[in-house]
Structure formats: structure tokens, C-alpha cells
Amino acid sequence: MFGKVLRSGVVAAACCTPAIAQQLPERDYRPPIASPAYAAGRGPSVCVDEAHHNFHTLDGRYWSFGELLRRDGYAVRPLRGAFTRASLAPCAIVVIANAQPSAAEWDDYPYPTPSAFAAAEIRATRRWVREGGSLWLIADHMPLAGAAAGLAAAFGVKFNDGFAMPGFDADPARRARIFQQPGLFRVDAGSLTRHAAVRGRDESESVAQVRSFTGQAFQAPAEAEPLLILPQGYVSLMPKKAWRFDADTARVPVAGWLQGAVMRVGKGRAAFFGEAAMFTTQVQGAERRPMGMNAPGAERNYQFTLNLAHWLSGLLDPATHSSKPPR
Numbered sequence: 001m002f003g004k005v006l007r008s009g010v011v012a013a014a015c016c017t018p019a020i021a022q023q024l025p026e027r028d029y030r031p032p033i034a035s036p037a038y039a040a041g042r043g044p045s046v047c048v049d050e051a052h053h054n055f056h057t058l059d060g061r062y063w064s065f066g067e068l069l070r071r072d073g074y075a076v077r078p079l080r081g082a083f084t085r086a087s088l089a090p091c092a093i094v095v096i097a098n099a100q101p102s103a104a105e106w107d108d109y110p111y112p113t114p115s116a117f118a119a120a121e122i123r124a125t126r127r128w129v130r131e132g133g134s135l136w137l138i139a140d141h142m143p144l145a146g147a148a149a150g151l152a153a154a155f156g157v158k159f160n161d162g163f164a165m166p167g168f169d170a171d172p173a174r175r176a177r178i179f180q181q182p183g184l185f186r187v188d189a190g191s192l193t194r195h196a197a198v199r200g201r202d203e204s205e206s207v208a209q210v211r212s213f214t215g216q217a218f219q220a221p222a223e224a225e226p227l228l229i230l231p232q233g234y235v236s237l238m239p240k241k242a243w244r245f246d247a248d249t250a251r252v253p254v255a256g257w258l259q260g261a262v263m264r265v266g267k268g269r270a271a272f273f274g275e276a277a278m279f280t281t282q283v284q285g286a287e288r289r290p291m292g293m294n295a296p297g298a299e300r301n302y303q304f305t306l307n308l309a310h311w312l313s314g315l316l317d318p319a320t321h322s323s324k325p326p327r
Contacts, residue, residue, distance in 0.1 A: 025063040026281040029294050030071075031302040034204060037315055038073025044092030044313045047079035052099035052116040055144065056276055062097055064281040064293065065305065072306055074313075083121035088128040093312050095136040096151075097276050098144045106143055106242045113146025113161055126154045130266030134312035138273045142242050145216040145274065155265060156221035157272050162236035163243075164217040164254060164274065170247035182297050183212040183275075185228045185259070193226050196316040197262065197307045205307060210260075211298035213291055215275025217254035220261045228260030228273075262311060269312050279305050 037043060046069055048058050056062040058078050066076045079094065081087045088094060099116035101109065117125075129135050139148035139159055146161035153159075166183070169175045185192040186209045192198060198207050210228065217236045220226070234257070238250040259274040273279075278301050281294040293301040310316045 023061060023277075023282040023284050023291060025061050026283045026288075026290065026292070026294055027063050027067075029064050029281040031068070031293070033068075033071050033306070035201075036071065036073045037306075037310060037313075040073055041070075041075050043073035043075060045090055046074045046076045046093045046095060046309070047088075047091035048076065049094065049096040049099060050078040050080050051082060052096070052147075053101070053103050054096070055098035055100060055140075056138075056280065057097075061282055062280050065095075065097075065279050068302055068305060069309055072309065074309065082118070083124050083128075085124055085128065088124060088133060091133065093134045093136060093309070094125070094128075095138070096148065097138045097279075098140050099147055100144065101147050109143050109242075111240050113143040113149075115150040116147040117151050119150075122151050122154050125151060126265075129155075129268035129270055132267040134268055135270040136273075136308070136312060137270065138276045138279065139216065140274070140276045141214055141216045142239070144276075145218070152218070152272060155263065155270055155272070157224070157261070158219040159274070160217050160219075160236050160238075160252070160254070160257075162216060162238040162252070164215050164230060164234055164236055164257075164259060166231075167233050168235050168237060168249075168251055175245065179214075183214065183259075184297055185210045185212065189231065191229045191231050193229065195225055195227055195262070197227060197311040198304070200303065200307045201310065201316065205303055207300045207304045207307065209297065209299075210301055210304050211278060211295060212259055212275040213277040213295075215259055215273075217257040217259060218261075218272065218274050220258055220263070220272065224258075224261045224263040224272075226258050226261050228258060230254050230257050230259055262308075269314075271308055271312060 058066040101114040141163040142161045145159040149159040167178045232255045235251045236254045262271045277292045281292040
């Protein structure tokens, strides 16, 4: 995700385009689903978090995400209350996309970024997963990675509150060109692993390439199963304010770090991703540039999204999934 509008009137994007360049949902995207996983509305309950000032919601920028899963048979609904044992109980899968600590402008956030989740919510979520729930935690670049870092850490995952970029240059013009390079993960390059969530249920569901849109880099424990591995040359830029880069911006080499991984946790499962636009469709700017599943190079992102839902609901690798029935 390239960023949101700042109070200064410019978009927090690599080249500081006008405010009209903010991201808007693209609602006409309808890719083919040859074999829906479930009868309409009869699949597992997918609860999408809308209780934590989320940048992506079902009636907004995650419209296409929700519609895609509904067309695959899942029962998709918003989750608008704090995370507790009771609020999580009806959900088979909980999706958290870019939770934020408040509705404040990113420029007004303190550094480091505060958690979007209370300690009790983190404990409740961890317990719910261990008892058989499936968590899909998506947190983009700074400050969104920092806002979800506490929840990720409960599973041994270390979110980096920075910007994963294919390189860096002190010169602003050259830096802008680097930032515009698409983030591509490919099986033939080894950056997209041959996991069940990449292979799908059969050859028609296999994915050879996934595209992401900036995002963050993270590290995961040994028991995690990597999906998206950042290629050589990638760095994490770590400014004190989002999208405020200069020649002295701190940076960390992150080649070999992850932007996507899954793991089994007790009786449940969890997926962690460092970029959100890859799972939806958006347009940006007056020229309505596609950003997400509708963008060039992201033609199979929708199938990757479905495959991940299938893995989280136990359709893929079912032998090691909880025996807990769909809710």
C-alpha cells in the first residue's frame, strides 16, 4: 500500500502526488472462480476486523476481498467489537487488515507506533487461535506494522515498522524510480515458495507470481512456513514519520526476510502478511491507476487470496488442521 493522505495536503506516496491520488475501492473486479469451495454462504465464517480504526474495511478498500471470498462460499461479515473470547467465538477466520491505534493523521502518531490492540485483546486472540481459530493478520508499512507488532509478537513474529523497498538512493529522483519498481514474488525465482497455498487444490489453482505494493518486511520463528521471501537488494527504510525519507534515513538490509508466512498454532492456524493491497482492488489518482489484484503483474493474486483462505479453513493440508467444524 502506498500510503494515505497527510494533513499537509499531499499523499504519502513515493513521489508526493496530489491529494486526489488517495486510494479508492474498485468494485467492478470479478475474476473467474471455476470451482467455489462452498455453496453460497455455507462456508466458514470470515470476520473482518473493523474495530481498530482499520485502513481497510469491507465497505471500503477491502470491498473486493470480501466479495471474492463470498463468491467462494464463505460467510463474510465485519467484526466491530473488541476482541474477547465471546466476540471471536462465532468466527472461523478473523482477518485484520491494517489496524491503527487511532484515527489521527500518521504525522501525529508518536514514535514508536503504539499498538492498535489492548493486551487483553492480544491474549484473547492468541488463546482463540490455539483452540482452533484461524488468524489472517495483514499489516502494511510504517506506521501500520508498528500498530500490529504486539499482536504479531504473541506468535513469535517480528514485524518491522518500516518500508520494504527494492533499494535506496540518496538522490530523490533516482530514489523515486527505485520505489516505483513492482514488488514481484515468483516461484521460478524462489521468492514465492512451493507451499500448498501456492499450489492450490489442483493445477488450475496454482500460482506462479504474486505482486505486492511496498509494505513491510518481517521475521518469523522456525515453525513458520514462508510464502513470500524478499529478494536480494531489499532494504527496510525506517523514518521517524511515514514516507519522510532523506539521505540519512535509517535502513536495514532485509533480503531473505518475509512478506508472507503461515504457521500452525495449537489446534489453529495463522497467516501473516506485510502488505494489504495485494488482497484487494483499488484505484489511485485522477487517472485511476490500478493498485492491487487489478494491477499488471497481479493477475493471479486473487487465486493466491483464495488459496490462503482454503489453507486457513483446512481445505489445504487438512490432516494437520483442527477437527473443529466450520462456524
